[in-house]
Amino acid sequence: MPLPAPRGGHAAVVLDGRIHVLGGGNARSTLADHDVYDPASRTWSARAPLPRAEGSPAAVVLDGKLLAIGGRSGDQDFGAVDIFDPAADAWTVGPPVEPRGTAGAAVFCGAIHLFGGESQARRQVLADVLRLDPHAGWQPLAPLPTARNFARAVVFRGAVHVVGGSLDAQVSHAPAGSAVVEALACPIRGT
Structure with missing residues (x-):
């Protein structure tokens, strides 16, 4: 099943048996998109987008939450740590890090x-x-x-x-x- 739209420079993690793909960019712009692939149904769904468009974020899963760390857009690096709660379909702010992509x-x-x-x-x-x-x-x-x-x-x-x-x-x-x-x-x- 292809991605909903082309992108590169994104992050991808597995959370609750689903693949979360976030951020990145395409030929026109940096993206805030957050798409989730469910292998059981072989379908994609959109979830709450990142708080900002960012390419090259780092991402991990800890304690049932997804964390997007840093990233960049154009010549700007970000130090934000954004925490996604799948139950609430919402992002909250985590402890920032020195800006980097x-x-x-x-x-x-x-x-x-x-x-x-x-x-x-x-x-x-x-x-x-x-x-x-x-x-x-x-x-x-x-x-x-x-x-x-x-x-x-x-x-x-x-x-x-x-x-x-x-x-x-x-x-x-x-x-x-x-x-x-x-x-x-x-x-x-x-x-």
Whole structure:
């Protein structure tokens, strides 16, 4: 079943057995669209859109909620963390992070972790690793060995793997032969 409309640079997560696709862009603009695919019925439905149009957000699911983190539109990066409650079909505001787009994120060791990304304002690819503490906000951890944007993070066999990405601002891929996989074991240490 194809997407309801073309898009790229979006985020996608699984929540309650359905695939949520949010943000991104098309040939004309950045999108706030939030579409949900139900594999059981093989249908798409629109849900509450993101609070703003944003491409390249990071997204995770924790405790039955979807979190969209950062993102960008044009030359503007966002630091918003927006929390989607599927029961209410509504977004609420979470603890903001330093503005960035193209970051990787994963739920690991029971907490949300954010990896790298890019600050367009500083024209800098980021190496920072941040953990969201629900009581204290975002906490810095030891940085990635290499700064990366457009990398993705997955949890596999007791470690989070930060895969791919680029070392250069405005570039979405690493050159062939680059060593761009880091495996970080639980717990990830602070700075």
